[in-house]
Amino acid sequence: MNNIITPQEVVDIAFPANSNMKAESINEYVVHSTEIKYILPALGEALYAKLGELPELCDLLKPALAFFVKCELIPSLSLSMSNGGIAVTNPQYMSAATDKQRTLLYESELSKAHILLNEVIADIAKSGKYPEYKGGVKVNRKTSLGIIL
Numbered sequence: 001m002n003n004i005i006t007p008q009e010v011v012d013i014a015f016p017a018n019s020n021m022k023a024e025s026i027n028e029y030v031v032h033s034t035e036i037k038y039i040l041p042a043l044g045e046a047l048y049a050k051l052g053e054l055p056e057l058c059d060l061l062k063p064a065l066a067f068f069v070k071c072e073l074i075p076s077l078s079l080s081m082s083n084g085g086i087a088v089t090n091p092q093y094m095s096a097a098t099d100k101q102r103t104l105l106y107e108s109e110l111s112k113a114h115i116l117l118n119e120v121i122a123d124i125a126k127s128g129k130y131p132e133y134k135g136g137v138k139v140n141r142k143t144s145l146g147i148i149l
Contacts, residue, residue, distance in 0.1 A: 002052060
């Protein structure tokens with residue numbers, strides 16, 4: 001699977017330097033499905049299919065994708081699932097974030113991701129450098145899936 005961004009790049013771009021987030025905690029399939037969910041509709045199928053040949057475009061998309069991946073991780077980072085059921089994660093010496101705090105974080109990070117992606121899409125549209133771009137679906141709050149906490 002050739003993703004635009006690696007888990008380590010997600011950590012480096014979207015997580016604060018003082019966070020304890022490890023790249024090993026980010027599943028490649030989460031990265032891939034997030035890419036399909038947000039980047040594919042924004043670029044359109046023709047341009048998305050050519051990304052492997054366009055490393056400079058991939059580099060431009062990495063910041064937005066990193067924040068989208070972070071958003072997709074928030075529920076799984078907040079909850080633990082086992083044979084005993086689902087529980088709120090509560091590491092030693094910390095208090096679990098409230099639903100409101102998780103929602104605020106999600107909305108803040110999602111907003112950053114949309115701003116960054118829309119900026120790249122605007123540049124693609126203006127440049128005329130990518131003839132495969134025919135105008136993708138504008139990815140915004142109304143076309144993206146929300147989070148239920």
